[in-house]
Amino acid sequence: MSGAVVPTVRVQEVPFDLAAESAALTQGRVDVGGLASFVGLCRADDGLAALVLEHYPGMTERAITAIAEQACARWPLTGCTVIHRHGRLEPGAPIVLVLTASSHRAAALESCAFLIDWLKTRAPFWKREEFAGGAERWVEAKAEDDAAAARWGEAEAARRGDAEAARRGGAT
Amino acid sequence: MSGAVVPTVRVQEVPFDLAAESAALTQGRVDVGGLASFVGLCRADDGLAALVLEHYPGMTERAITAIAEQACARWPLTGCTVIHRHGRLEPGAPIVLVLTASSHRAAALESCAFLIDWLKTRAPFWKREEFAGGAERWVEAKAEDDAAAARWGEAEAARRGDAEAARRGGAT
């Protein structure tokens, strides 16, 4: 880890405040040149009525923190915030916020994309879709998300000592 | 142009409101899966006291609108907002906001990075740095910014009929 920057990670049921979180990374500072953010929202695909996000209290926060610390080590960030909601979320609701700040815009933009790609494939969440007619379905992990995460160099991460990445894989 | 999405472009002296602009692209909608944003801020490098941004009223708005329309044609966006400030900005002040919304996170993230790279090299702004001691200096265009913009495929843009890109280059 590069030392100074400690990421802010929260897993919560309530909505997050993009403006307040942005201000927390920039207010009173004169060394931040770029602030990148990504907000993931719930879409109403195929008549979706709600998305119910289950998480693993304790492990989910740990896994996200490990990913965020990896981003802080890989890019020269001045700040990093990841907030992921759980519980029942209706279409239009914000689900996840990733915020990265750096002196340089490329570091902020790249680390933000890196974090959201990793959250998709590594953060311990499970999504159940509830449809208007009463049907339910567990969302399956997507191959395209694995591909997006892989472009950040899983091999390189393992070499650099990311034990979690090295141990990744199915239980059987 | 892909038709539906008309980007919001503003060049203004007053600050912008990230939360309000984000809400404008998502509120009441259930088709937005991802909202990417980038805020560029004024850093206090080398004892900088202020950055004075000059623009070309009329042309600056036109050039940014052309770039934003290109992003809307290249990615399946549901919304796109670019706000660029001019005038005297002190360290810590936000300078530029790029917001892109899409059903898919990759489209939002990529188009946001594309827009900020292009703004750096194509938007008609000139920056004068004022230092604590009274010294002043015009900021020169950076080769690294040109390289960042070039990775989005200037040649491809020209082939697709982007007349402005084709005509790019020095006056002499």
Added chain:
Amino acid sequence: MRVLYFAWVRQKVGVAEEEVAPPPEVRDVAGLIAWLSARSPGHAAAFAQARQVRAAVNQEFAAPGAPVGPGDEVAFFPPVTGG
């Protein structure tokens, strides 16, 4: 040993968590899965598609060969889908 289940693995097993005391020959994640599968039809159904089940030991992702023992917290769940 505390065992937790999430998402459809939890639904099939029928409980979110349980305390178990497997015999000493259960040494790793794969061995624990085999032993748990014999506890009930629900457990058997949950682990029937074992390739679809992921594990964590003490809140870290774990491969089938990862060791497990008394006092460990072991979790089973489908592939994760965050973001």
Added chain:
Amino acid sequence: MRVLYFAWVRQKVGVAEEEVAPPPEVRDVAGLIAWLSARSPGHAAAFAQARQVRAAVNQEFAAPGAPVGPGDEVAFFPPVTGG
């Protein structure tokens, strides 16, 4: 023809804009630069490093060979630095 200057080009010329009526043989951006350079020491200084000066005709970036004529709005400025 309306001519606008920005940033250090404006500072060297000494005015932000001016109305000019170049002779008919001034047909393009390069010709206009040559003609303007003779108007004053300030103009000459602004265009001395001509490779550092960019142009726009009617608010579109323009190359040295771009045509200019009466009624056009022509602007000269250093390479842009937005963002």
